Amino acid sequence: MGAATGSATPRIVIAGGGLAGLSLALALKRALADGIDVTMCDPALKRDPHGDKRSYAIAAAARRMLTALGVWDRVAERAQPILDMVITDSRLQDPVRPTFLTFAGEVDGNEPFAHMVTAGDLTAVLLEACRTAGVDLRPEGVKGFSIQGSRTDVTLTDGAVLPAALLVAADGGRSRLREQAGIGWISWPYRQSGIVATIAHERDHEGRAVEHFLPSGPFAILPLKAVLQADGTLQHRCSIVWTERAENVPTLLESHPEDLLVELERRFGLQLGKLAFETKPQAFPLSFGVARSFVAERLALLGDAAHVIHPIAGQGLNLGLHDAAALAEIITDVMRLGLDPGAADVLDGYERARRTDITAMGVVTDGLNRLFSNDVLPVRLIRDLGLGLVDRMPGLKRFFIREAAGLTRQEAPRLLRGETL
Template identity: 45%
Template sequence: MDNPAGRAIVRPMFDADVIIAGGALTGASLALALAQGGARVVVVDRLPADAQASPDFDGRSYALALASQRLLEALGVWGAVAEKAQPILHVKTGDGRPGEGVLGGLLHLDHGEIDEGPMGFMLEDRHLRPALMAALADAPGVTVLAGEEIVAQAVAPGHVAVTLGSGRVLKAALLAGADGRGSPTARRAGIARRDSDYGQTALTCAVAHERPHGGVAHQFFMPSGPLAILPLPGDRSSIVWSERRNQAKELAKASDEAFLAALRPVFGDFLGEIRLEGVRFAYPLTLTVAERIVAERLALVGDAAQGIHPIAGQGLNQGLRDVATLAQVVTEARRRGEDCGSALVLERHRAWRSFDRTALTLATDGFNRLFSNDNPLLRAARDLGVSAVAALPDLRRRFIREAAGLTGDLPRLLQGKAL
């Protein structure tokens, strides 16, 4: 029988304290955090090591909240990417239409209204991913099994066992699923998901422009979906253009010249002439939420727990909040001599993440549905609401702190403190 009370028990030596399914950004961060707390970790990732570390693996950039930057600093990763990150000093949002610019409801968030510093940082995947992979390779107590895949998992008294595609069987106190939106780990555990298709595709790319961006992140709410223009180092910006599925399909197939011709009237001319830099990518947008983030000897983190709309740039930040919470709960349990995979320990993680996870998922879903239309009544109501926030300093500062990830009961890593 398992140990539901979470009391210290005598266990045989397993292959690891925690096995992590998935070695991308969230899985790698979790492994580093657990290792910092003294745990033995095995990371199983289906991609070969050179694919994960490749500088052209993914064209996306991430809006890292200040709290997420603090986590990376506490894990010893930030020093390797700091010079390649762009501070986010201002956030400007408003309603818009292609070719007409901002029409109303402008909200300006200025980092100078809080004491902690920039609200966050923009960082390209091609810099963050290799830095995490390098840190993982050097982390004591971490074993990475690249090019391997978990094909089966089973709970037994006191542990969980996973079977790899090679036939090898590994045992640990806890299995963490960091294997993305489709999460085979969650599926094998019988965890159902609630899925919703937005009928939108995110077109992402980087552009160079004539005028400096000033560290300003722009979010324009267009009838067909939001357009984010996010500052990168130099006179460059990352574009996340959410467009209706059929239109996005045509734009994804278009030549660079045709794509730019379609982007320019949406983008506007406030940064001068623009030109493409690097490769374009397209990602269908869906909401997918696991009905439970814990099960017997299992915890889900990142997109395996919840995959949200990129409207507020919070996907990776939400995953890193999962990481910080689970790592702290597991580390503290191990230091008390508890079974870190027990139901009682995992319930602490679930309870800590419950409100924040639900609130952000509902907020991003609601914002996209509210703003991705051109209904004049809705436009007037939401512009009135945005204007009210803009006019009230205390509420505006609350929004700034939310954007920076500084609200709520923060785990130690999100405060920049070691476990």
């Protein structure tokens, strides 16, 4: 582990302004202040973050991290706690959907295991916190990089060249920087697409999340914070993640809005009253992907650039936030010792810290999707028996809810335990 070179303040360049990248930038500046320069590069920084209407489940461990970073209080007023969860398994045409498994939504006292937050709200809060903390926010992309001994020269799309101790590639599942570094990518498609939208409904969801396992894939109903309207009434809302066979999606999205609403009601049910699309449904192809290495010379992969998993467990963003917590802790610890944050052994520590967790979550989500996205009768009988057994075992249910909350890892980074760096 080499010493930091020269007297200049070490710079970390983060390519990609998503939630994982923003969290890493903020964590580093909060921990090291003027002892580090953090530059974030992304053309999307020009856009209004509130335009992103996607919603995410923030697990308890990730919420503790956001609390430690000093931003959760500003997010909490717009966040909806998940108070309980119901899981069903049926065919689409079945008149009754029996409940096979229920989870109470609390861990460690009265702490919800997850909150639902819109991406725009969380991004806006993190951007403002980064700006206040002194992160250099540049609305340009990263064109490439070249290793120059003990630094990497990062070239931006406007022609500027930034010398850095470390480049963090947080540029998504199709990462150009990962490709440029020669890091292999193991992947396969699921032949499914995820349709996402915000749904308005008449009755209060009471903080309940529902996941219907259907032969084409899971249909998740995730509670969102109600919005006060101009007339003083509350508009109740949910986010849906509608997994559908890829070949059916174009026909669905191109159908008349009333026909699409009928298809929604078949899956959603009428327990919350009349439904309406608050946002236009969007579809995203689903796949599994993981990088053969999370690091290269003076380069670290973060979030979707390192791993893409099926949304069946709602853990994609949380894995990215875990990446940010682990990398921030490693960089902070070595820089406080006056060492080089981009040294090979430092990056190897990040690889070791994240590989097992990501591999395990990838295997679990892939297996769950294959188990539940089919209509083979013997498989249905076995999985429903398994769900019923888990529902009758309180200890096992507590373990699963703590796992979903991200609280079962004994060696979790300090930020995920709610501790400052």
